[in-house]
Amino acid sequence: MTFALPAQDFRLCHANAAARIVIAVSPTETRMVMRALVYHGPGEKAWEDVPKPEVIADTDAIVRVDATTICGTDLHILKGDVPVVTDGRILGHEAVGTVESVGSGVKTVQAGDRVLVSCVSVCGTCRFCREGRSGQCLGGGGWILGYRIDGTQAEYVRVPFADNSTYPVPGGAADEDILMLADILPTGYEVGVLNGGVRPGDVVAVVGAGPVGLSAIMGASLFSPSHIVAVDLADSRLEAAKRFGADVVVNNGREDPLEVVRSLTGGLGADVAIEAVGVPATFELAVALSRPGGRIANIGVHGEPATLHLEEQWIRDITITTGLVDAYSTPTLLRLLASHHIDAGRFITHHFALDEIDEAYDVFARAADTGALKVVLSRAS
Amino acid sequence: MTFALPAQDFRLCHANAAARIVIAVSPTETRMVMRALVYHGPGEKAWEDVPKPEVIADTDAIVRVDATTICGTDLHILKGDVPVVTDGRILGHEAVGTVESVGSGVKTVQAGDRVLVSCVSVCGTCRFCREGRSGQCLGGGGWILGYRIDGTQAEYVRVPFADNSTYPVPGGAADEDILMLADILPTGYEVGVLNGGVRPGDVVAVVGAGPVGLSAIMGASLFSPSHIVAVDLADSRLEAAKRFGADVVVNNGREDPLEVVRSLTGGLGADVAIEAVGVPATFELAVALSRPGGRIANIGVHGEPATLHLEEQWIRDITITTGLVDAYSTPTLLRLLASHHIDAGRFITHHFALDEIDEAYDVFARAADTGALKVVLSRAS
Amino acid sequence: MTFALPAQDFRLCHANAAARIVIAVSPTETRMVMRALVYHGPGEKAWEDVPKPEVIADTDAIVRVDATTICGTDLHILKGDVPVVTDGRILGHEAVGTVESVGSGVKTVQAGDRVLVSCVSVCGTCRFCREGRSGQCLGGGGWILGYRIDGTQAEYVRVPFADNSTYPVPGGAADEDILMLADILPTGYEVGVLNGGVRPGDVVAVVGAGPVGLSAIMGASLFSPSHIVAVDLADSRLEAAKRFGADVVVNNGREDPLEVVRSLTGGLGADVAIEAVGVPATFELAVALSRPGGRIANIGVHGEPATLHLEEQWIRDITITTGLVDAYSTPTLLRLLASHHIDAGRFITHHFALDEIDEAYDVFARAADTGALKVVLSRAS
């Protein structure tokens, strides 16, 4: 998917602004050009001209990106933490767009359709896709956009398995709201709330009030827990947690979350504890916060092992889950958005044009200062 | 419940063999005497005379022990690993016996009834008992026999909450078969098989083929998994595992269980992995053996923390459970015993009289040499 | 439990107003007297003097009734539809009160405690109580108050299995709110919402918007369905349904609910249909409203068979449930009341003193005219 081109050729092609812009990808072949955010190794990225994607497999769709956003995972990749991602990869795995063309095998999507591009591509045929667990797809899908293949932070994106990996944008819905269903909302809902088995009346503790923790809080609210306790070190995030539905907030730099949770639960602990950070200490805290018989749902992306205190926990009937989003909840979340049970717009703190992506990354990376949750990058209309 | 008595008095009382044997528990009160296995601190135990138990709470039953057995946990206690257990405690939490007397509040059990005494006492009123999770009983039950109160390795035992903590011995059943339902069978079935969610066609890996691992193998067989893979370091245990239903055995001193499990599962890993040892290495192996989307059920009693490789597992949709037996499956297991779907007798390798308990402990503790799985201690009839 | 006394003796006793009022129940025994609503055969009831209840079993509590209410089932009984209920029975199965005395076997409740008296009595020992299905109690519990034994529409009530059948009134809670947890709220929640498996984003149809249908609507809201469609023939009930959380209402005297539900569901039908009336037509409507793969939860008390159109439904993957309330959700509902997720007060339309019970029955029976949902009868303080 990556390509290398002599700088000189490139300039020539790019200069050819008449009618349609094309790019030479080999001495005998030209391709149309587009702008995209390309990863060039740790710490290096550029908004630059690249060949516009074309249908490769018959189940592909080419989608013009009308809105995209930046995920915490993109920051990890940029730091070089994700060695699967190599020089030349276009980043991004979230988009709302307009279908430009589709492969011959695409049945339910056609040019002109406005679609949500999910962060999970779904082959639809492998064992895991058949079981609704497409995050583990064995047929070439799963999370691949902006990771194993080029992604959505571009003017156009090639979406594999388009029938199963896109969803029509409902009439009347705002692009930027739908965009929140590409990753952040299904991740918090599936990996946090549903894996955690939140039930009405529960006390739910959410460790970490960044975007994915806030998504878990919003998702947990759908089940009417009696209390949602948000735990974070940043007061600004705890303020956000309140807006998203937490009724108790704990700054664990100043307060002991164990004490707070125990005081709410007759000393027992949380029915459900959701880990939304991705470091050993927060996982261990989530386990400690849980009651006997409780559930701990890990959402965080971890880079190192955690300690599991089995000498305490073997007897406590706990259940720990991990998971990558499968996006099976997307239709449900679309219905909940339509019925105003979720307010996706609450995530959106900043707006940029697509070609302001460098600034957008900067604002998003400095979330502690800027208060950024999700930034929306929109195509100039 | 413990008592201290001048050795002299004791001898006097014990010598009084006429009619009924009594013991002085205070200058003004005597109590009838019985023989029991009493813990006297790390490494110390004695089969000695103690006061016979009496009804304390109105829901108690006094049960004459007709058969009891020894559990691996008793060995842990004897080593001093379980500080809750203090000098003077009568050990043992498994029995089949005959009710001698009951408190005024006992409704469904009466003198003369032959009963299974479960290792779990069930208050029946607390939140956890109401939810079928009596291992976590908040009302004074849970695992208390031979732990927080005197146990079953004695001529008589006081059983709290008798209505909920005993089960009638079905007509025609052998005491020693029923005895296997006091702990070993429900533990393997509930904490291993049901927590692990074993389903027909699954590949189930059981790490550790001691008695509780064998119980998990027997319980897993009830769900017709396509393969049960037993992993252990002792060939003799692996031979036992075959008799209990494992169709693949792996000596992980010589073979790589990961390779074996992967070869059975198209490289994916086990659907369910059951940990039945209780040390970090076996837990970590169980996690490694599991497929994406798999379940790891911990049965082992752990004394130290394990490492959870979240840097690998955060993305793999795994579910880890821990638990203490609740004994909610006892009625089910009684039905399965009656219908010959489980062969409890397969556990029983040695028989002793109750007063041969020292020898029984010795044989059980040297299981690697003696091949002991469960030893049955019976009252002289 | 019923008694017969010569009219003459009774007058004598009742006249004895000094100090404490007593009643002769036999030539040699007197009992204190209280006022209660007594059923005297079809159409006949009287607020009259009867012997005050006393502890019979050691697990009984005698509770002074501070607040009680009337259930639709009481009207059925009064009509003579429930032959189990015979002349002399005190009606009523819902109360909040103050414990006056307890039997020797009661552990967790004591005189002076303020308690919710559940409509379900829980023996705590039988198979069904151990499985959380106390509505089917085999040990003498289940729904017995005001049915098989004397009930709560009286100054005092004997509550069997008091440890398991009462719940402490939380500090600060209003008696009349807690009273709604005796029957109406757990019935709608357990038998309608939980049996129906309502999930976020679902379209839920509730057929019948009387008190139990409204309870199902309130309970369904806890799970954030995308739409709750209430179906009834009375516009006043549909107005109430809106206040309880229905966002779509259908008067099926004027509109076709099938059409409405299909228009909301792309022609498929409701994810969950809840029957809350108890006649064949409404059950058959609930089945018809359901989508392929849908669930139909019957709450209604039926007096005759319904037609199940298996020639249409055998292929549609439907699930139909029936049930009597078990009250296992009472602790959950108490938490939800405390956290303001349910507003029990919304049910309460009328207040009466206990001795105005005839008027209360009249208002409740003429609900179509009076708009009565639940009427609260309170002890004069």
Added chain:
Amino acid sequence: MTFALPAQDFRLCHANAAARIVIAVSPTETRMVMRALVYHGPGEKAWEDVPKPEVIADTDAIVRVDATTICGTDLHILKGDVPVVTDGRILGHEAVGTVESVGSGVKTVQAGDRVLVSCVSVCGTCRFCREGRSGQCLGGGGWILGYRIDGTQAEYVRVPFADNSTYPVPGGAADEDILMLADILPTGYEVGVLNGGVRPGDVVAVVGAGPVGLSAIMGASLFSPSHIVAVDLADSRLEAAKRFGADVVVNNGREDPLEVVRSLTGGLGADVAIEAVGVPATFELAVALSRPGGRIANIGVHGEPATLHLEEQWIRDITITTGLVDAYSTPTLLRLLASHHIDAGRFITHHFALDEIDEAYDVFARAADTGALKVVLSRAS
């Protein structure tokens, strides 16, 4: 898919036996010819020459039928009970065969592959396929073979959505065993056993011991119920039921199944009752046989409504399910076949060559006399 051709033309084409046999489907187009069992209205069928199928959609496979069988549903269709099926339709929805060609969109199946053709076609994209409920497929799949499109009782069959609707035949497996996974085994397992929620220790009653009832018995055995009670009017079927795993059989022409089931269950009734006939009386019997809290799983194909005695059942906490097979269990059943947990061969009572299909239908239709369960029709090799 149907066609009409002057008899004369047909003879000409068929006579052209040189090299490849062709058929004229229009004045300007010829198609190769094959033999197939064609429905010609109620009571009429013929094994006749028809055009060989060709790839229509890019996801089709053309499969040479190596083995097929006859289903009770085929008899229903032949009687004219299934008006969807019209004159000219090739019958049959079960096959094992060899892929001859595939459409351009087929990814995982190729010419030469030996495959099981499932009775359920799976579009893989619609809501229901994404939820594992392909029997309700909205994308053109579901049960269509031999129903809405031409079926498998032919030399060749066109299989839509081939990637999702066929399964590789495992090396070493017998065609005729795999053939039992096309319909009869998943139907009994999914619609009977899994919908019924059979658990170890349960008492399971199966009403009807024809092929699908026997399949339910075989499937139920996988969960180790304590008893499987088969109920039928024919002793020969009850003998078969014993071979398939029933340990109690009841001829309900002579014995009262209610009494038998109650005697096994302490008077309560069956934990699970499975209806496998499809008439009102057997459904009503299944409901009556169920215990409070029990489950009734309907497998039977019904032609008329049944009576549901809600006046008795409203209070009994029952769950009734209906369903069409989805075939989601096919991979599981393949594993269970490989591990010898199911013995598919037990169904097979008769063998025929493909062109003996008239005789095969006759033997199958007279099952009461012939003892036929499943008849296998094989291609001459």
